[in-house]
Amino acid sequence: LPKDARTLAWDQLDESIRGEVFFALNNPARKTLLEGVDADSLIAPLAELELNEIAIIAPQLPDNVVKSIEEKLDVREREQLQSVLSYDDSQVGSVIDFDQIALRGDVTVAVALRYLRRLKDLPDHTDKIFIVDHSGKWLGVLRLRTLITAKPDKKLSELMDTDVPTFKPQDPALDAAQAFDRYDLFSAPVVDDNGRLVGRLTVDEMLDLLRKYEEQTQLAEVGVKSEEDIFAPVTRSIKNRSPWLAINLVTALIASQVIGLFEDSIEQLVVLAALMPIVAGMGGNVGNQSITMIVRELSNRALTKSDIAILYSKELKVGLFNGLIWGGVLGLVIILLYQNPPLAVVILGAMTINFLSAAFFGVTIPVIRAKLGRDPALGSSVMITAITDSGGFFIFLGLATIFLL
Amino acid sequence: LPKDARTLAWDQLDESIRGEVFFALNNPARKTLLEGVDADSLIAPLAELELNEIAIIAPQLPDNVVKSIEEKLDVREREQLQSVLSYDDSQVGSVIDFDQIALRGDVTVAVALRYLRRLKDLPDHTDKIFIVDHSGKWLGVLRLRTLITAKPDKKLSELMDTDVPTFKPQDPALDAAQAFDRYDLFSAPVVDDNGRLVGRLTVDEMLDLLRKYEEQTQLAEVGVKSEEDIFAPVTRSIKNRSPWLAINLVTALIASQVIGLFEDSIEQLVVLAALMPIVAGMGGNVGNQSITMIVRELSNRALTKSDIAILYSKELKVGLFNGLIWGGVLGLVIILLYQNPPLAVVILGAMTINFLSAAFFGVTIPVIRAKLGRDPALGSSVMITAITDSGGFFIFLGLATIFLL
Numbered sequence: 001l002p003k004d005a006r007t008l009a010w011d012q013l014d015e016s017i018r019g020e021v022f023f024a025l026n027n028p029a030r031k032t033l034l035e036g037v038d039a040d041s042l043i044a045p046l047a048e049l050e051l052n053e054i055a056i057i058a059p060q061l062p063d064n065v066v067k068s069i070e071e072k073l074d075v076r077e078r079e080q081l082q083s084v085l086s087y088d089d090s091q092v093g094s095v096i097d098f099d100q101i102a103l104r105g106d107v108t109v110a111v112a113l114r115y116l117r118r119l120k121d122l123p124d125h126t127d128k129i130f131i132v133d134h135s136g137k138w139l140g141v142l143r144l145r146t147l148i149t150a151k152p153d154k155k156l157s158e159l160m161d162t163d164v165p166t167f168k169p170q171d172p173a174l175d176a177a178q179a180f181d182r183y184d185l186f187s188a189p190v191v192d193d194n195g196r197l198v199g200r201l202t203v204d205e206m207l208d209l210l211r212k213y214e215e216q217t218q219l220a221e222v223g224v225k226s227e228e229d230i231f232a233p234v235t236r237s238i239k240n241r242s243p244w245l246a247i248n249l250v251t252a253l254i255a256s257q258v259i260g261l262f263e264d265s266i267e268q269l270v271v272l273a274a275l276m277p278i279v280a281g282m283g284g285n286v287g288n289q290s291i292t293m294i295v296r297e298l299s300n301r302a303l304t305k306s307d308i309a310i311l312y313s314k315e316l317k318v319g320l321f322n323g324l325i326w327g328g329v330l331g332l333v334i335i336l337l338y339q340n341p342p343l344a345v346v347i348l349g350a351m352t353i354n355f356l357s358a359a360f361f362g363v364t365i366p367v368i369r370a371k372l373g374r375d376p377a378l379g380s381s382v383m384i385t386a387i388t389d390s391g392g393f394f395i396f397l398g399l400a401t402i403f404l405l
Numbered sequence: 406l407p408k409d410a411r412t413l414a415w416d417q418l419d420e421s422i423r424g425e426v427f428f429a430l431n432n433p434a435r436k437t438l439l440e441g442v443d444a445d446s447l448i449a450p451l452a453e454l455e456l457n458e459i460a461i462i463a464p465q466l467p468d469n470v471v472k473s474i475e476e477k478l479d480v481r482e483r484e485q486l487q488s489v490l491s492y493d494d495s496q497v498g499s500v501i502d503f504d505q506i507a508l509r510g511d512v513t514v515a516v517a518l519r520y521l522r523r524l525k526d527l528p529d530h531t532d533k534i535f536i537v538d539h540s541g542k543w544l545g546v547l548r549l550r551t552l553i554t555a556k557p558d559k560k561l562s563e564l565m566d567t568d569v570p571t572f573k574p575q576d577p578a579l580d581a582a583q584a585f586d587r588y589d590l591f592s593a594p595v596v597d598d599n600g601r602l603v604g605r606l607t608v609d610e611m612l613d614l615l616r617k618y619e620e621q622t623q624l625a626e627v628g629v630k631s632e633e634d635i636f637a638p639v640t641r642s643i644k645n646r647s648p649w650l651a652i653n654l655v656t657a658l659i660a661s662q663v664i665g666l667f668e669d670s671i672e673q674l675v676v677l678a679a680l681m682p683i684v685a686g687m688g689g690n691v692g693n694q695s696i697t698m699i700v701r702e703l704s705n706r707a708l709t710k711s712d713i714a715i716l717y718s719k720e721l722k723v724g725l726f727n728g729l730i731w732g733g734v735l736g737l738v739i740i741l742l743y744q745n746p747p748l749a750v751v752i753l754g755a756m757t758i759n760f761l762s763a764a765f766f767g768v769t770i771p772v773i774r775a776k777l778g779r780d781p782a783l784g785s786s787v788m789i790t791a792i793t794d795s796g797g798f799f800i801f802l803g804l805a806t807i808f809l810l
Contacts, residue, residue: 234722
């Protein structure tokens with residue numbers, strides 16, 4: 001909804017669902033809403049949310065609202081909220097859920113089932129319960145489906161699974177989210193450095209996190225930040241998208257200076273100006289194809305040295321043959337259009353060399369970024385385009401200057 | 406692993422895990438393996454897999470191997486396999502799992518628990534059981550966590566959830582996968598046109614499907630098909646990547662012909678050749694930013710007419726101001742480099758017009774593709790680049806010809 005309609009809709013919401021609605025909004029929508037409504041009216045609805053939900057939106061709320069919400073919680077909840085808030089957004093600790101069910105390993109199935117039945121309802125996303133020892137140390141997990149089929153006199157510790165992924169509060173949340181995705185987890189234990197069970201992670205938060213991350217990566221590749229939604233004010237959008245345009249202006253200016261080196265050649269043979277963007281642009285395409293292949297491969301596994309050697313050899317061969325094929329096709333078109341066979345040979349050579357350079361850097365850039373622990377997808381496209389543009393202009397105009405003039 | 410190492414590794418695998426390993430491989434890896442090993446040796450290991458796993462790999466196997474596998478199944482399994490095989494890859498029917506647990510709604514909790522305990526172990530991904538009537542019609546689902554906390558004398562039909570997503574065998578599998586992602590489903594019922602429970606979908610297959618789809622989309626955007634892995638032969642890679650390079654060659658040739666129209670102008674003022682790629686390239690960036698924003702928005706929800714009007718107005722404003730800002734910056738650089746204020750004014754005008762065109766088509770292309778029921782992400786980038794390249798050259802060289810010569 002546009003901004004004014006948002007406040008209007010908010011006013012008509014039933015108090016009981018306002019908390020959940022506020023939580024379900026995205027950051028920019030919450031921001032505009034906070035500007036439009038009385039912050040105090042948020043306290044009661046938001047205090048009804050789950051702790052980790054409150055923690056997620058707390059950084060956006062005015063300090064006094066967070067304080068008032070904390071006052072509505074009991075001591076234990078307040079401590080948990082403060083613990084969650086003490087972690088950075090990117091850490092597992094910031095998305096912990098404290099609604100786990102933990103039972104001691106020496107309890108029998110019959111006792112456990114009786115205990116659970118007394119709870120009337122189990123928390124959302126409970127597919128397993130956590131088994132701890134007398135001191136609260138995590139021992140393993142017990143799936144509900146195992147519990148249901150188990151003999152009543154068995155001890156939980158005999159039935160539990162110990163070979164499952166666990167996470168620490170200080171672990172990167174994104175790693176945990178990727179593990180949820182890879183192993184189809186529904187919930188998983190969070191264990192502190194002393195082995196004590198702190199809480200759990202649940203699939204809803206984890207998949208949200210993963211989705212947000214993937215969206216951010218996609219947007220970041222064209223220099224848009226995910227905070228921008230389509231109703232964001234024009235000024236915010238301009239600011240948001242500016243750094244990327246600035247980078248691109250710089251790389252384009254460099255390419256333009258490369259062309260400037262050959263002004264004399266272009267003056268003598270002006271068709272060079274018409275053909276040079278083809279060599280540059282096609283090189284960019286070839287480079288981006290290599291990068292995309294390798295980024296996909298890197299997202300699935302780490303590449304060994306021998307993998308990388310195979311990759312270079314393969315991509316360079318593909319670049320060479322593609323250069324010969326498409327340079328040849330373009331050469332034929334040029335002979336038809338301009339009846340200039342030497343020009344056709346120069347473009348064939350320039351295309352092939354630029355494709356080889358595109359293949360080389362198309363492997364090198366993402367591999368190096370991955371080695372440095374950076375996201376190999378991010379920025380690789382801008383870099384390869386800068387190289388194939390400036391490089392393509394230089395190679396084509398250089399060869400033309402040497403052989404045609 | 407490279408191809409020859411694959412066969413070697415395969416030979417050393419224990420028979421009991423060969424089926425699962427074969428299933429876990431990706432298509433191209435299975436293909437090379439099939440070329441290297443005796444197909445008959447696959448029959449026994451593959452017959453051990455789950456039905457929907459067999460169904461997924463069956464299309465790749467030689468017909469006689471599939472026949473031999475079918476002979477190892479019992480009558481019911483054979484029927485189920487044939488049913489799964491009768492559906493297209495893209496349909497829910499092709500990924501159905503028949504390991505669901507279904508109970509009648511008039512059964513009590515105590516009876517249900519006794520029955521489940523006799524099964525010893527529940528199938529993987531059982532977070533709920535399915536409730537049916539005496540004729541096998543689907544009535545609802547009962548979560549294990551509800552069953553565990555329920556009073557023993559309650560009937561299952563009093564406890565079940567009916568307001569849950571269900572799928573039909575002929576539904577698009579991708580829609581189901583997106584529902585799994587959106588609603589954090591772990592398993593969901595598949596119901597036929599007569600309301601009978603056919604089987605279930607499980608999170609593992611669904612998230613795999615979603616991941617594969619997202620990967621395909623990313624690769625397709627640069628014209629790479631997901632069948633290609635990094636060890637694919639060079640010839641396959643060249644064929645695979647060719648159509649996209651062909652399209653790009655055509656659009657680049659068109660842009661080059663646009664430049665050709667202005668050869669006289671370039672001959673008179675050769676700096677135009679150096680500056681024209683900046684106008685074209687920056688326009689492409691602006692267009693891709695708009696497209697990426699809108700594709701993200703379209704992936705979350707359908708846009709109403711008023712949304713689209715707001716979008717046009719916003720993106721055009723952003724385009725206008727960005728054009729004035731970056732055209733202005735570039736103009737200053739030109740005055741510094743070439744001491745040519747009229748050229749600076751022309752580039753300011755060309756940049757602004759090209760940015761406006763980029764913003765207009767950046768909204769129009771994905772919106773129209775979505776209206777036509779096509780993936781708005783796919784091909785949008787190639788189209789906008791073609792427009793901003795040819796358009797950018799035309800606008801800049803056209804304005805220069807009118808005002809500078």
